[in-house]
Amino acid sequence: MNAMDQAQRTHARFSAGDAVKIDxxxxxxxxxxxxxLRGHVGVVAEVLGKFRDPERLAYHRPGLPALILxxxxxxxKDIWPQYSGPAADTLEADIxxxxxxAAPTPAPRSRKRKSKA
Amino acid sequence: MTPERKTLVRDDAGGRAVHDVGGLDFGPIDxxxxxxxxxxxxxxxxxxxxxxxxxxxxxxxxxxxxxxxxGQQCYDRTEYYEKWVRAMRNLLxxxxxxxxxxxxxxxxxxxxxxxxxxxxxxxxxxxx
Amino acid sequence: MAGGRSDARAAVAQTKVQGMTHDHDHxxxxxxHDHDHDHDHDHxDPHAPQKDHDAGPMTxxxxxxxxxxxxxxxxxxxxxxxxAAQIDLMDSRSAALGAKVIARAWVDPRFxxxxxxxxxxxxxxxxxxxGHVAEFKVVENTADVHNVIVCTLCSCYxxxxxxIPPAWYKSLAYRSRTVxxxxxxxxxxxxxxxxxxxxxxxxxTADLRYIVLPARPAGTEGWSEEQLAALVTRxxxxxxxxxxxxxxxxxxx
Numbered sequence: 001m002n003a004m005d006q007a008q009r010t011h012a013r014f015s016a017g018d019a020v021k022i023d024x025x026x027x028x029x030x031x032x033x034x035x036x037l038r039g040h041v042g043v044v045a046e047v048l049g050k051f052r053d054p055e056r057l058a059y060h061r062p063g064l065p066a067l068i069l070x071x072x073x074x075x076x077k078d079i080w081p082q083y084s085g086p087a088a089d090t091l092e093a094d095i096x097x098x099x100x101x102a103a104p105t106p107a108p109r110s111r112k113r114k115s116k117a
Numbered sequence: 118m119t120p121e122r123k124t125l126v127r128d129d130a131g132g133r134a135v136h137d138v139g140g141l142d143f144g145p146i147d148x149x150x151x152x153x154x155x156x157x158x159x160x161x162x163x164x165x166x167x168x169x170x171x172x173x174x175x176x177x178x179x180x181x182x183x184x185x186x187x188g189q190q191c192y193d194r195t196e197y198y199e200k201w202v203r204a205m206r207n208l209l210x211x212x213x214x215x216x217x218x219x220x221x222x223x224x225x226x227x228x229x230x231x232x233x234x235x236x237x238x239x240x241x242x243x244x245x
Numbered sequence: 246m247a248g249g250r251s252d253a254r255a256a257v258a259q260t261k262v263q264g265m266t267h268d269h270d271h272x273x274x275x276x277x278h279d280h281d282h283d284h285d286h287d288h289x290d291p292h293a294p295q296k297d298h299d300a301g302p303m304t305x306x307x308x309x310x311x312x313x314x315x316x317x318x319x320x321x322x323x324x325x326x327x328x329a330a331q332i333d334l335m336d337s338r339s340a341a342l343g344a345k346v347i348a349r350a351w352v353d354p355r356f357x358x359x360x361x362x363x364x365x366x367x368x369x370x371x372x373x374x375x376g377h378v379a380e381f382k383v384v385e386n387t388a389d390v391h392n393v394i395v396c397t398l399c400s401c402y403x404x405x406x407x408x409i410p411p412a413w414y415k416s417l418a419y420r421s422r423t424v425x426x427x428x429x430x431x432x433x434x435x436x437x438x439x440x441x442x443x444x445x446x447x448x449x450t451a452d453l454r455y456i457v458l459p460a461r462p463a464g465t466e467g468w469s470e471e472q473l474a475a476l477v478t479r480x481x482x483x484x485x486x487x488x489x490x491x492x493x494x495x496x497x498x
Contacts, residue, residue: 027134030182032450034397036139036424048382051452058182060175060212069451076446080140085428088443094451139397139448140425143418146433150411156307159314161409162331166323170377174322177378181399197400197415199306206309215316223312228303237302243309 012068013097018044020072021103022095030058033099041103042074045092053096068097135192136185157198164201175212180204191244203243217245338408340479343456346371346406347482348473351461360458361385368406375405384447385458386487391438392457393431393484395423396449403454407479414483424448434485457484464490 014020024038032054048071052063076089083089153161167174183204184192192200209215228238317323349371350357359367364381368374375381381403384392396402400415413419423430427444431437438444447455459481465473480486 030178030185031134032398034139034448034450035133035137036397048451048453054178054181054451057176057178060179063178069453080425084426085444086440089427089445090443091424091446091448093448094453096451136398138417138421141417141421143416143421146413146416146418146422146430148411148413148434150413153409154307156310158332158335159328160310161335162328163310163314163317163323165335165376165378166327166331168378172322184399193417196306197412199304202306202310202313206313209313209317214320214322215313219316220309220312223316224305224308227308227311227315231303231308238308239302239304241305241308243305 012047012070014044014047014068014070014100014102016044016046019103020044020070020095020100022072023099023101028055030055033095034093036079037074037093037095040074040079042072042078044070045073046071048094051096070095070097070100072100134185135187135189136181153198160198160202160205164205167205174214175208179208183207206243207245335404335408338405340407340477340482341474342373343403343407343479343482344474344477345470346373347458347477348470350458351465351473352470357458373406375403378405379403379452379454381406381456382453383456383458384445386460386484388442388460390443390445391484391487392445392447392455393423393427394447394449394455394457395420397421397424398448398450401449401452401454403456403482406456407482411479431485434480436485436487457482459488462488462490 019041020043021041022033022037022039027033048069050066051069053061053067054063056063071092072095073090073092075087076083076085076091077087079091164177164180166172168177180201184200187195187200187203195203206220210217210220224241228241231238314323314325314328318325346360346368350360356367356370359370360383364383365375379401384394386392394402395414397420400410400420402410402414404410419430424446427446428438431444449455459477461473462476465476476488476490478486478488481488
């Protein structure tokens with residue numbers, strides 16, 4: 001994060017503890033939101049700060065205004081239908097704000113999810 | 118030294134981009150380790166120097182974008198630094214730091230020198 | 246950004262390994278060479294291929310590296326000296342450096358707190374500057390959580406602390422499986438995490454490079470930092486190993 005980013009007064013849409021859903025729109029060009037997370041719901045574990053937009057940096061643009069980056073935590077059993085480990089196992093990924101939408105509080109595990117296989 | 122033309126089929130790839138491999142099945146992990154060749158260390162060094170804020174010839178994001186545009190066969194069958202040196206070449210041309218003609222001439226010169234020093238040289242064609 | 250290997254490429258790679266008898270430690274810094282003048286040949290270049298190195302034909306990629314370096318130097322974009330210095334710098338970064346940091350965090354709770362909150366300041370205290378390319382984040386193993394790091398999209402790795410990552414970390418197999426079957430991957434590495442301990446995978450999808458702060462093993466009370474650092478391998482900081490005091494616990498491989 002550089003001083004320019006810190007000086008910008010962009011407010012984070014989400015806070016730690018918020019349930020968020022990863023967008024499943026098609027990516028145009030460079031994208032750092034993995035396929036296996038698209039459409040899934042997780043919880044913001046941490047607000048990581050402001051970073052330049054990689055989707056624009058990839059094309060020699062400055063990537064400003066900087067985006068808020070979130071550490072989003074998922075339950076492995078929510079992401080992978082056949083996950084064989086314990087229910088407590090989690091996965092975290094760093095996701096940029098434009099790829100997140102507010103989601104209802106995570107549902108009980110029995111709720112069916114759209115398969116992303 | 119042409120790689121054998123195996124068809125690498127990825128099950129369940131769906132509409133993913135070539136580099137986006139989380140959850141796919143590529144079999145057992147080969148844990149053997151080896152030192153980098155000197156040329157690979159030089160690629161690594163040049164990349165880091167070219168990313169430096171004062172230079173900022175291009176960012177690592179641009180390198181990734183170029184690599185992600187490789188076709189699947191090429192992506193799956195090239196080594197890490199092979200991918201990165203090719204991306205460096207393409208971005209230096211994209212940013213007009215060097216030209217294709219200059220690169221091709223320099224490659225011929227480097228290859229000629231290697232052969233004069235007794236080292237055989239493989240095919241020089243690397244896809245753009 | 247790793248690839249699988251065809252048999253032909255594996256054969257070349259094997260030749261390379263056999264041809265190298267030692268690490269590339271030429272003491273580049275001690276050469277007084279200045280490469281601003283024209284060379285028709287490489288004898289003045291401290292990095293010219295040496296007899297035992299790079300056995301086997303020069304691939305097009307290796308030629309390309311030489312061509313780009315030559316052009317970038319000719320155009321004044323880079324110098325041979327700074328390329329050599331950067332290689333030296335990367336060679337100086339290794340798991341031993343990371344282990345030193347971990348051991349310090351184990352003995353000094355305030356250092357550990359700084360490492361978790363403001364790692365650059367903490368690293369600066371032990372004389373480490375990781376430069377401009379990426380930010381780090383340290384994640385702590387506890388009795389409840391075992392962390393493991395992967396980058397599914399490319400091979401992001403805290404190399405300015407730990408040095409160049411191992412080939413397996415960059416492999417398609419590791420990148421693809423660690424997110425979906427971390428416990429299976431860990432078993433392959435000889436690590437069995439009990440079911441009551443959560444396995445947490447970190448996919449380094451943005452510009453943060455993750456480092457695991459492993460748990461200090463029991464039975465190390467009163468150990469010096471040097472003794473503690475010796476317990477911390479590179480894989481402990483990736484999450485594919487845990488430090489062990491006695492014989493390492495291994496699942497049958």
